[in-house]
Amino acid sequence: MRAETEADLAELIAGADGPLCLRGGGTRGAEVNGEVVETGGLSGITLYEPGSLTLVARAGTPLAEIEAALEAEGQRLPFEPMDHRDLLGTKGEPTIGGVVAANVSGPRRVAVGACRDFMLGVRFVDGAGQVIKNGGRVMKNVTGYDLVKLMTGSWGTLGVLTEVSLKVLPRPETAASVVIEGLEDGDAVGAMARALGSPFEVSGAAHLPGELPVTMLRIEGFAGSVAYRAKRVAELFPDMAVRIEEDGARVADIWREIRDVAPFHGAPGDVWRVSCTPSDAPELAGRMQADAVFYDWGGGLIWVRVPKGTDLRARLGAFDGHATLVRGSGQPKFQPETPEIAALSNGLRARFDPKGILNAGLMG
Amino acid sequence: MQMPEPDASVISRKAQIVDRLKAVLPEGAVIFDERETRAYECDALTAYKCPPMAVVLPSTTQEVSEVLKTCHAMGVPVVPRGSGTSLAGGALPTADCVLLGVARMADVIETDYENRCIRVQTGRTNLSVTGAIEEDGFFYAPDPSSQLACAIAGNIAMNSGGAHCLKYGVTTNNLLGVTMVKMDGTVIELGGKHMDAGGYDLLGLICGSEGQLGVVTEATLRILPKPEGARPVLMGFDSNEVAGACVADIIRAGVLPVAIEFMDRPCIEATERFAKAGYPMCEALLIVEVEGSAEEIDEQLAVILDIARRHDPVELREAKDAEEAARIWLGRKSAFGAMGQINDYMCLDGTIPVSELPYVLRRIGEMSKDYGLDVANVFHAGDGNMHPLILFDANKEGDLELCEAFGADILRLCVEVGGCLTGEHGVGIEKRDLMVDQFDPADLEAQMAVKDVFDPEWLLNPAKVFPLAASDARRSMALAAE
Numbered sequence: 001m002r003a004e005t006e007a008d009l010a011e012l013i014a015g016a017d018g019p020l021c022l023r024g025g026g027t028r029g030a031e032v033n034g035e036v037v038e039t040g041g042l043s044g045i046t047l048y049e050p051g052s053l054t055l056v057a058r059a060g061t062p063l064a065e066i067e068a069a070l071e072a073e074g075q076r077l078p079f080e081p082m083d084h085r086d087l088l089g090t091k092g093e094p095t096i097g098g099v100v101a102a103n104v105s106g107p108r109r110v111a112v113g114a115c116r117d118f119m120l121g122v123r124f125v126d127g128a129g130q131v132i133k134n135g136g137r138v139m140k141n142v143t144g145y146d147l148v149k150l151m152t153g154s155w156g157t158l159g160v161l162t163e164v165s166l167k168v169l170p171r172p173e174t175a176a177s178v179v180i181e182g183l184e185d186g187d188a189v190g191a192m193a194r195a196l197g198s199p200f201e202v203s204g205a206a207h208l209p210g211e212l213p214v215t216m217l218r219i220e221g222f223a224g225s226v227a228y229r230a231k232r233v234a235e236l237f238p239d240m241a242v243r244i245e246e247d248g249a250r251v252a253d254i255w256r257e258i259r260d261v262a263p264f265h266g267a268p269g270d271v272w273r274v275s276c277t278p279s280d281a282p283e284l285a286g287r288m289q290a291d292a293v294f295y296d297w298g299g300g301l302i303w304v305r306v307p308k309g310t311d312l313r314a315r316l317g318a319f320d321g322h323a324t325l326v327r328g329s330g331q332p333k334f335q336p337e338t339p340e341i342a343a344l345s346n347g348l349r350a351r352f353d354p355k356g357i358l359n360a361g362l363m364g
Numbered sequence: 365m366q367m368p369e370p371d372a373s374v375i376s377r378k379a380q381i382v383d384r385l386k387a388v389l390p391e392g393a394v395i396f397d398e399r400e401t402r403a404y405e406c407d408a409l410t411a412y413k414c415p416p417m418a419v420v421l422p423s424t425t426q427e428v429s430e431v432l433k434t435c436h437a438m439g440v441p442v443v444p445r446g447s448g449t450s451l452a453g454g455a456l457p458t459a460d461c462v463l464l465g466v467a468r469m470a471d472v473i474e475t476d477y478e479n480r481c482i483r484v485q486t487g488r489t490n491l492s493v494t495g496a497i498e499e500d501g502f503f504y505a506p507d508p509s510s511q512l513a514c515a516i517a518g519n520i521a522m523n524s525g526g527a528h529c530l531k532y533g534v535t536t537n538n539l540l541g542v543t544m545v546k547m548d549g550t551v552i553e554l555g556g557k558h559m560d561a562g563g564y565d566l567l568g569l570i571c572g573s574e575g576q577l578g579v580v581t582e583a584t585l586r587i588l589p590k591p592e593g594a595r596p597v598l599m600g601f602d603s604n605e606v607a608g609a610c611v612a613d614i615i616r617a618g619v620l621p622v623a624i625e626f627m628d629r630p631c632i633e634a635t636e637r638f639a640k641a642g643y644p645m646c647e648a649l650l651i652v653e654v655e656g657s658a659e660e661i662d663e664q665l666a667v668i669l670d671i672a673r674r675h676d677p678v679e680l681r682e683a684k685d686a687e688e689a690a691r692i693w694l695g696r697k698s699a700f701g702a703m704g705q706i707n708d709y710m711c712l713d714g715t716i717p718v719s720e721l722p723y724v725l726r727r728i729g730e731m732s733k734d735y736g737l738d739v740a741n742v743f744h745a746g747d748g749n750m751h752p753l754i755l756f757d758a759n760k761e762g763d764l765e766l767c768e769a770f771g772a773d774i775l776r777l778c779v780e781v782g783g784c785l786t787g788e789h790g791v792g793i794e795k796r797d798l799m800v801d802q803f804d805p806a807d808l809e810a811q812m813a814v815k816d817v818f819d820p821e822w823l824l825n826p827a828k829v830f831p832l833a834a835s836d837a838r839r840s841m842a843l844a845a846e
Contacts, residue, residue: 051612052718052748074618103560114560116568117537132810133803138715139747140534140787142523142572143795143802144829145811149536149568153561170618193478199501199589222618225660277557279478300559322562335562340552345564347817352810363563 004041006123006131006162012037013160014129019360022156024060024098027083027090029327030155032359039097042162045069047137054120054137056165059097066096070168078169079115080106082259087271088327097161103153106259107204107218110196110297116152118167124151124159127353137165150348156359158352172220175203176230177245177254180215180237183207185282185295188215192298193278194236200229205298206258218255263294264305270328272312274302276321287315334363365412365768365793368827368839370459374440375417381438382418385462388430393468395419404445404463408510409453409794411764416443416457423468425543425551425581432579433549435462441823442547444575446518447489449510451711452792454522454574454828464579466517472496473582479557481540483584486517490524493585502587505532508788509700520580523572525788530746531622531655532588534788536571541584544570546577547819557584569814574790575825577818591655594622596692597665599672600646600679604628607648608721610675611745614652615718617671619664624746625651625696628725631703631740631753632695638702641695644679650745651696699742700753707738707755710767714778715787718748727777728752735770737763749787750778776801791829799831808834 003009013020019034040060047056050073057066063081070076081104083094098104100122105114121135134147151159180191188207195202195217204218219229227246234242245251257263264271269291276284281299292305304323306312309330313323322335337345345364349356374381382396395401396418405413417440422428435442445455445465457463469485475497476482482504484493490511493504507526508514514524520542525534532538541555554567561567570577601607611624627635627649636643643649654664665682672680683689703709716724725741732739743750752774756767775785775795779802785795799808812830815822815838822838 049717049719051616053615054717073616103565105560109559113533113537116560116565117533126810130806130810132806134807134810136782136784138717138749138783138787140525140529140715140744140749141784142525142534142788142790143784143786144791144799144808145814146523146536146568146572147810147814149565149571150814152568153565158564170615170620173618190478193480197477197480197502197589199592222660222663224663225656228657228659275558275560275562277479279476297559320556321558324562337563338553340550341554341563341566344552344566344817348564348814351813351817 001035002038002041006042006125009039009042009160009162010125010129010131013125013127016357017355018357020357022160022359024095024101025062026092027085027088027094028098028102029084029088029090030102030359030362032362034357034360037160039160040095046163050075053139053168054165055168056137056163057096058163059095059161061096063094063096063099071171074171075168076171077118077166078108078112079118080108080259081115082106082261086265087261096164100152100164101154101156101161107206107255107296110205110300111201111203116149119148119152119164120167121165122148122151122161123163124161126159127355127358132159135165139167155362157349157363158358160358173222174226174248175218175220175251176226177251178217178219178230178233179243179245181212181241183213183215183240185209185285188213189279189281189295189299191215191237192217195233196298198233198236200233202233204255207295208263209294216254218251258296261303264292264303267292267305269305269307270310271326272304272306272323273326274304274316274321274323276300276302276319280319284316284319287317288312289315337364365453366832367414367458367793368832374460377438378417381440381462384434384438385418385420385431388434389420389422389427393421393423395421404457404465407448407450407453407455409451409456409792412453412456412793414457414459416461416463417459419463419465421465421468425545428464428545428579428581429549429551431462431464432545432547436548436821436823439823441826443825444517444521444579446487446515446521447513449514450518450522450790450792452786452790452794454518454790454792456793458827466515466581469581476557477502480587481557481584482587483582484516486520486580486583487515490514490516490519497587498590501590503590504585504587505538506535516583516585517580520571520583521573521575522788522790525749527623527625527744530624530744531620536568538586539567539571539583540586542567542570542580543582544578544580547821547824555584574792574829576815576829577824592657593661594653594655595661595665595683596651596653596689597668597683598679598681598692599650599652599677600644601648601675602646602678604648604725605722606675607650608718610650610672612718613671614668615746617667619654619667621652621654621668621746623651623653624744626743626745627696627699628741630738631699631742634706634740635695635699635702638705639695639698641691643695646678651692696742703740703753703755708758709753709755710771712752712754712771712774713749713787713789714775714783714785715747715749716778716781716783718745720781720783721745721748724750724777724781728774731770731773735766737767737770748783772798793828796829797831812838
C-alpha cells in the first residue's frame with residue numbers, strides 16, 4: 001500500500017487490523033513482518049527559509065532533494081546523516097522521514113548533536129489513525145511535552161511521520177583534518193579527548209585501527225580560522241606523527257567514508273554499533289573479539305564487525321551505553337531495556353499504537 | 365488564572381500525612397507550620413500565591429523516593445520546586461499539596477573532563493555548575509537570565525534556554541543523563557555518559573515536561589571547553605524592518621554568532637535611563653557576539669560589519685577591549701531591572717519565525733495603543749524568541765487582568781504567524797489555558813497520554829501545562845480512586 005497524502009495514510013491506518021511494515025526509502029534495514037505501507041508519496045519541501053535556518057518537508061521527501069536545496073543556499077543538515085545503502089546492500093532512495101525515524105547522525109554528532117537535536121517539529125499519524133502535531137518550525141519551543149524527541153528515533157513504532165521540520169546550519173567555507181598516525185586504541189581515544197576538550201571546535205574525531213592506525217580530527221569553518229585551528233590542534237601532540245590534510249575535497253571524502261562505515265563495505269559478518277562512554281571504548285572493544293572495529297565520536301561510537309550470529313551483548317556484559325545490531329539477524333536489534341524502562345516503553349506503545357500494528361516488535 | 369478546588373479530604377489528613385513524611389525524612393526536612401510554608405507560596409510569577417499544605421526538603425534520591433512513595437500511597441498531590449524562579453508559575457503550590465524542594469541537593473557528584481561531562485544533584489544552581497569547572501577551562505552552556513539563582517532541576521523541567529542557544533542549544537541539547545524518581549517512588553536511570561538513547565528518547569521526553577513526569581534528582585550535563593575569546597558588536601538601525609533584515613543576512617552569510625540580541629526603542633530608552641550604557645537612541649538595536657581567537661573574531665566581525673553597513677546603521681560600535689564589551693552588554697543585561705524601576709511588568713516569551721519579526725513588532729505596537737499599556741521588546745533575534753515586557757500597575761484595579769489579556773493576544777499572534785506560546789519559560793499556569801490556541805484536542809490528548817504512562821494518578825504538578833477543562837477528567841478520576 002502506498003499513501004499519497006496524510007489523510008490517506010490516516011484512513012489506511014485507522015482501517016488496518018493487522019501488522020504494518022512502514023517503509024520510507026527502504027534503505028535502513030527495518031523490515032518487519034506485515035503489510036508494507038510506503039510513505040514515499042508524501043513528498044516535497046513545504047517551507048525553506050534560509051534566513052531563519054528552518055526547513056519543513058514531508059516525510060517521504062528524498063534526502064537528496066533536501067540536501068540539494070540546502071546546498072543551493074550554502075547550508076546543510078548539521079548532523080551529517082549516514083547513507084546505509086552500501087553497508088546494508090539496500091537499494092532505494094533514502095528519505096528525510098527515514099533519517100528522523102531512525103535518528104541517523106554522523107561524525108559531527110560529537111560536536112553539534114544528533115538528528116534529534118535539530119528537530120523542531122513533527123506531524124504524524126498514530127496507530128489509531130489520528131493525525132497529531134508537536135513542536136513547530138521555530139528554534140526555541142517549550143510549549144507542552146516534547147513529543148518531537150520521542151518520535152525521533154522511534155522507528156515508526158509510535159506513529160508514522162508525515163512531516164518534519166528541522167533546524168539547518170550554514171555550510172562552512174572549508175574543512176581540514178589533523179591526522180595522527182600509529183596510535184594504539186587507548187592513546188588514540190586519549191588524543192581525541194584532548195582535541196575535543198580544546199577550544200578549537202573539532203567537528204569530527206575518529207580512529208581507524210589496523211596495520212597503520214590513523215586518528216583523524218576534523219576542523220571546519222572560514223579558511224583563515226580553519227588554518228589557525230588545525231595548527232593549534234596539531235600542536236597539542238608534539239611527540240606524535242602529525243600532519244594536516246588541507247585538501248577540502250579529500251577531507252570531505254574521508255569523512256563521508258567514516259560516516260557511511262566504508263571500512264566494512266563488502267566485508268562479511270554482522271555489523272553492530274555500540275554507543276558508550278568515550279573513554280571506556282578501548283576496553284569495551286577488547287571484550288568484543290571482533291573481526292574489525294573502528295571508533296567515531298571520539299570513542300563514543302564503536303562500529304563493530306563480528307562473525308554472523310555473534311551475541312555481541314553477551315561478550316560486552318554490563319556497560320554504560322547500548323549495542324544496536326545494524327546488519328544481521330538472530331539478536332534483538334535494540335538493547336533490551338531494564339524492567340522499569342521497558343514498562344514505560346510498553347506503556348507509550350500501548351497508548352500511541354493501541355492495536356500494536358506499527359512496525360510491531362521492532363523496538364520490543 | 366483559575367486553580368482547581370483543593371481536595372478537602374487531603375487537607376483534613378494533614379497531621380497524618382506530615383507524620384508519615386517525618387518518619388521517612390531526617391529532622392528538619394518537613395515544614396508544616398503555616399508561618400513557614402508561606403515562604404513557598406509562589407515562584408517568580410508573583411501575581412499568584414498559595415501556601416502549600418507542607419514542604420519537604422530531601423537530601424538524597426532515596427529520600428525523594430520515600431516522599432513520593434508516601435504521597436502516592438496517600439493520594440497527595442506533589443509540586444516539585446527547584447529554586448522557584450519560574451516566570452510561568454511552574455512551581456506554584458496548591459493548598460492540598462506537598463511541595464518537594466530540591467534545594468538541599470546541590471552537590472557536584474563527578475567532573476569528567478575526558479568525557480566532557482559533569483554529574484550534579486539537581487538542586488545545584490545553573491551558574492555554580494560552570495563555577496565548579498571554569499578554573500579548568502570548561503563551562504556549562506545553557507544560560508537562562510536567572511542563572512545565578514535557578515536550579516538545574518528547574519532548567520530540566522522547563523528545558524531552559526538563554527542568550528547563547530543559537531550556537532549551543534538549550535538544556536535538552538546539553539543533557540546526557542538523569543536519575544529520576546517517578547510518582548510511585550520508582551527510581552529510574554536514563555542516559556549516562558554516552559551520546560544517544562538505546563530505545564525511545566525518554567530523556568528528551570522528560571526534559572521540558574514541567575515536573576509532571578517525575579522528579580529529577582541527579583543529572584549528567586555536557587560541558588564545553590571555553591572559547592579563546594568573545595567580542596560583541598553593537599548596531600543601531602532606524603527601523604525594526606531593517607534590523608530584522610540585517611539579522612537574516614548575517615545568518616545567511618554563514619556566520620554563526622553565539623548571540624544576536626534585539627532591543628526596540630521603548631526598551632532602549634528605559635534601559636538607558638536606568639543603566640546609562642551609552643546606547644544610541646534609535647528604533648532598533650542589535651548586539652551580535654562572536655567567539656574564537658582574536659584573528660577568528662576579526663574574520664567573523666569583518667563579515668558581520670560589512671553586512672551591517674549595507675543596511676545603513678545609525679550606529680556601529682565594535683568593542684575594542686573587555687571594558688567596552690561589558691558596556692555593550694550592560695544595557696541588555698539591565699533591561700529587566702530597568703523595566704522593574706518604571707513599573708510592574710509581565711514578561712512573555714513567545715517565539716516567532718525570524719522572518720515575521722517586523723510584522724509582529726508592528727502588530728504589538730498597535731495592540732499596545734488599543735490596550736493603553738506600554739510594551740518594550742527585548743529578545744533573542746537569532747532564534748526568534750521574543751520577550752515583550754508589558755508594563756502595568758499591580759495596585760490599579762483591573763490592570764493585571766488587562767495586562768494578561770494583552771499578553772494572551774500577543775501569544776496568539778505568535779502562534780498565528782507560525783510560532784509558539786513559549787520559547788523557554790514553559791507553560792506552567794500562565795499559558796495553560798492558551799494551549800488550545802496552539803494545539804488541537806488530539807495533540808493535547810497525545811501529550812496527556814504520556815503523563816498517564818508516567819503518573820497514572822495525575823498527582824505530580826497536576827494543574828499545570830494543560831487547560832483545566834482538558835485535564836479535568838483525568839484529575840477527577842485520580843481523586844475518585846483515592
